[in-house]
Amino acid sequence: MTEKVIAVQELSKDFSLGKHKSIHILKNISFSAASNDFISIVGPSGSGKSTLLKCLSGLLRPTNGSISIDDMDPYQLSPSQTAKMRRTTLGFIFQSYNLVPALPVFENIVLPLRLAGKQVNRASVEQLLKKLNFTADMDSFVTTLSGGEQQKVAIARVLVTHAKIIFADEPTGAVDANSKKIIFDCLRTLADNGACVIMVTHDIELAAMTDRSLVLRDGQLIKRLTNPTASEILAEIERG
Amino acid sequence: MFKLIILQLRYTWQAWIGALVVFIAAGIVLGVTMIGAISTISVHLGHGNYNPVAFFATPAIFGLITLMLILTGITRLLITKFKTDYNLWAILGANPNQLALLIGGQMSLSGMIGGFLGYFLALPIVRIYYAWVISTPGMREFPAIKMKLQLSSLTLTVLILGAFIGITGIINAKKVFSDGHKIHRLTKKRSCNLSILGWLWCVMVVGCLAYVYLLFFQGSTRLAALFGGHSLVETYSQALLALIFLMIMTINAAETVILPGLVKLLTLVFPTTLIKTFKTAYWNVLDKKDFLKTVAVPLVIFSLIASFFMYMIFDLANVASKRNLAEIVGTLSLFLGAPFLIILANTISLTIISSSERTTSIRQLQLIGFSLKDLMTEKRIEAEIYGLIVFIQATIGNALLFVPILKAADKTHTYMFDSWWSIFEWPAVTGTLVFLFILIVDDSYSYKIYSQNRFNVTQK
Ligand SMILES: Nc1ncnc2c1ncn2[C@@H]1O[C@H](COP(=O)(O)OP(=O)(O)OP(=O)(O)O)[C@@H](O)[C@H]1O
Numbered sequence: 001m002t003e004k005v006i007a008v009q010e011l012s013k014d015f016s017l018g019k020h021k022s023i024h025i026l027k028n029i030s031f032s033a034a035s036n037d038f039i040s041i042v043g044p045s046g047s048g049k050s051t052l053l054k055c056l057s058g059l060l061r062p063t064n065g066s067i068s069i070d071d072m073d074p075y076q077l078s079p080s081q082t083a084k085m086r087r088t089t090l091g092f093i094f095q096s097y098n099l100v101p102a103l104p105v106f107e108n109i110v111l112p113l114r115l116a117g118k119q120v121n122r123a124s125v126e127q128l129l130k131k132l133n134f135t136a137d138m139d140s141f142v143t144t145l146s147g148g149e150q151q152k153v154a155i156a157r158v159l160v161t162h163a164k165i166i167f168a169d170e171p172t173g174a175v176d177a178n179s180k181k182i183i184f185d186c187l188r189t190l191a192d193n194g195a196c197v198i199m200v201t202h203d204i205e206l207a208a209m210t211d212r213s214l215v216l217r218d219g220q221l222i223k224r225l226t227n228p229t230a231s232e233i234l235a236e237i238e239r240g
Numbered sequence: 241m242f243k244l245i246i247l248q249l250r251y252t253w254q255a256w257i258g259a260l261v262v263f264i265a266a267g268i269v270l271g272v273t274m275i276g277a278i279s280t281i282s283v284h285l286g287h288g289n290y291n292p293v294a295f296f297a298t299p300a301i302f303g304l305i306t307l308m309l310i311l312t313g314i315t316r317l318l319i320t321k322f323k324t325d326y327n328l329w330a331i332l333g334a335n336p337n338q339l340a341l342l343i344g345g346q347m348s349l350s351g352m353i354g355g356f357l358g359y360f361l362a363l364p365i366v367r368i369y370y371a372w373v374i375s376t377p378g379m380r381e382f383p384a385i386k387m388k389l390q391l392s393s394l395t396l397t398v399l400i401l402g403a404f405i406g407i408t409g410i411i412n413a414k415k416v417f418s419d420g421h422k423i424h425r426l427t428k429k430r431s432c433n434l435s436i437l438g439w440l441w442c443v444m445v446v447g448c449l450a451y452v453y454l455l456f457f458q459g460s461t462r463l464a465a466l467f468g469g470h471s472l473v474e475t476y477s478q479a480l481l482a483l484i485f486l487m488i489m490t491i492n493a494a495e496t497v498i499l500p501g502l503v504k505l506l507t508l509v510f511p512t513t514l515i516k517t518f519k520t521a522y523w524n525v526l527d528k529k530d531f532l533k534t535v536a537v538p539l540v541i542f543s544l545i546a547s548f549f550m551y552m553i554f555d556l557a558n559v560a561s562k563r564n565l566a567e568i569v570g571t572l573s574l575f576l577g578a579p580f581l582i583i584l585a586n587t588i589s590l591t592i593i594s595s596s597e598r599t600t601s602i603r604q605l606q607l608i609g610f611s612l613k614d615l616m617t618e619k620r621i622e623a624e625i626y627g628l629i630v631f632i633q634a635t636i637g638n639a640l641l642f643v644p645i646l647k648a649a650d651k652t653h654t655y656m657f658d659s660w661w662s663i664f665e666w667p668a669v670t671g672t673l674v675f676l677f678i679l680i681v682d683d684s685y686s687y688k689i690y691s692q693n694r695f696n697v698t699q700k
């Protein structure tokens with residue numbers, strides 16, 4: 001059984017440049033997503049993918065339109081409700097700057113659990129990292145990790161919190177082919193087990209393996225593809 | 241949580257060295273009080289009219305009040321410095337209370353370190369100071385006491401300072417983090433960096449100030465009606481105290497409007513066309529309003545209070561002729577010494593903490609062809625702007641204060657020793673100190689970056 005977990009209606013976002021000028025980054029975007037959904041957002045660089053993901057996840061207040069996550073408007077919550085939602089319901093994997101530089105690998109992974117005052121099991125985290133093919137030491141500091149390793153730590157963090165909705169911005173951007181497959185399979189498994197995964201990606205092959213693709217161009221949602229193929233996506237992106 | 245606080249502190253320790261300057265200063269003040277008081281109590285001399293315990297309590301009280309006020313600025317600066325980190329904590333689900341605890345915890349730990357170091361620096365100070373006190377006329381009745389290090393006074397200093405700084409830090413940080421979340425219509429910043437409530441408050445304070453001020457120009461009956469007092473001297477002392485209090489509140493409330501205006505005014509004074517780096521310096525200063533405010537406000541207020549005390553003691557109370565000068569210096573240092581030490585340390589702390597942000601442009605400037613000499617000139621002009629702003633503002637404040645004081649002297653038939661020149665004294669001292677601190681810290685920072693970069697370039 002699936003339930004609707006994200007609903008976006010006529011969302012738009014402007015950035016103001018100076019006093020009287022503003023640019024429209026997102027224009028009138030509407031869609032919805034359910035649990036078990038694995039959605040990819042594709043589009044040329046600068047088309048507003050990261051901005052859309054930030055608006056969706058409650059990090060950037062849209063100029064117009066409404067968003068509901070898990071039947072709640074993330075922009076109407078009190079600070080402590082927001083915090084609670086972030087550490088229990090949502091999972092974030094960013095393009096960069098995913099990890100708290102002050103904390104070692106293990107503490108980064110379990111940070112949401114610590115903030116929620118939950119039990120932390122070191123052995124299970126260790127196992128998780130092994131499954132992700134993560135070879136560096138759990139007590140090393142994250143600034144010494146490679147981009148791909150950092151991405152894996154961020155994935156592990158999402159895995160331990162059992163997030164219901166996962167936002168990933170190019171999670172495979174900085175990793176080799178082997179790790180890319182591991183990370184993607186992880187997200188796939190999460191979606192199959194009932195999470196809703198929304199992933200921004202430049203990788204058409206990966207996007208073709210998701211359930212649905214949203215194609216963005218110049219801030220507009222120009223196409224929704226269900227069970228897309230690589231050639232379909234490519235055609236949409238390149239159509240000018 | 242405790243572990244997370246330690247880890248965060250370990251990662252950001254360099255920034256805390258800056259804050260440590262102020263914490264050590266506070267540790268010295270509290271250390272003087274604790275060593276003095278506990279040494280007295282342990283030889284059972286803490287009683288009577290000349291009770292050293294009460295004497296030693298004064299610096300701690302004045303010092304801690306000052307510390308509480310300036311910690312707002314330091315907390316804000318430390319949060320801004322690592323705002324991307326704390327933002328990530330928030331995204332991962334830390335609520336404002338947890339973030340405040342994270343900041344307050346780090347502040348408390350550094351406060352304890354400051355208390356520990358300050359305590360040992362306090363010992364020679366309290367020995368010399370007390371030896372001088374008991375040999376000064378008017379204070380000879382204080383009993384002779386051997387000041388010594390004790391575990392109890394050390395523990396008290398460390399714990400009290402840690403708790404005080406931690407709690408103040410949590411309260412300040414809580415305010416910063418909850419402000420970021422909500423958008424209140426009334427507290428939203430509007431024109432000139434003030435919210436509607438800010439403007440209302442500002443108008444109210446200025447109104448009160450203007451009212452009391454104008455009363456000085458009328459007969460003394462209305463002042464007496466408002467402030468009471470058995471004699472005319474008492475009435476005027478109380479009215480002046482109220483006046484200075486309102487002036488301080490005005491400075492606090494209107495600073496975000498006054499300061500940028502003053503900086504812009506300076507462009508008219510400086511030979512802008514002669515100095516090519518002036519424009520860069522000018523924008524750098526305007527860009528860092530937070531720093532400008534946190535540095536300037538405490539110093540201007542201090543200069544105002546110091547001048548006020550001087551006028552009250554030397555002129556109005558006219559004690560200079562009646563009492564020994566050493567005694568006056570003793571009293572002044574007892575009341576103003578601790579705030580002075582802490583405000584000076586605050587200036588140094590703020591300068592060190594924000595130095596890396598204020599000089600981020602150094603690398604770019606260097607790339608577009610600024611030589612080290614140009615950079616130093618730029619930093620010198622920046623320091624001059626800060627110094628001048630403090631000087632001008634403090635002088636204006638003093639001028640405003642001096643008129644009612646002249647009136648009061650006139651009405652109470654007191655002879656004024658100080659002339660109009662005296663309004664420049666404290667502003668000149670504080671202005672010069674700001675100039676020197678900022679110049680020294682920023683120049684050494686620029687030099688460090690510059691030589692590092694040169695080294696990197698030659699290596700490649
Ligand atoms: N804070 C901001 N202020 C002004 N403009 C912004 C801001 N953030 C993003 N933009 C602009 O919005 C547009 C979309 O940015 P966004 O990061 O969403 O693109 P993207 O699709 O994620 O690109 P990429 O694939 O390169 O990551 C860009 O033109 C960017 O310059």
Ligand SMILES: [Mg+2]
Pocket residue numbers: 049050051095169
């Ligand atoms: Mg992006």
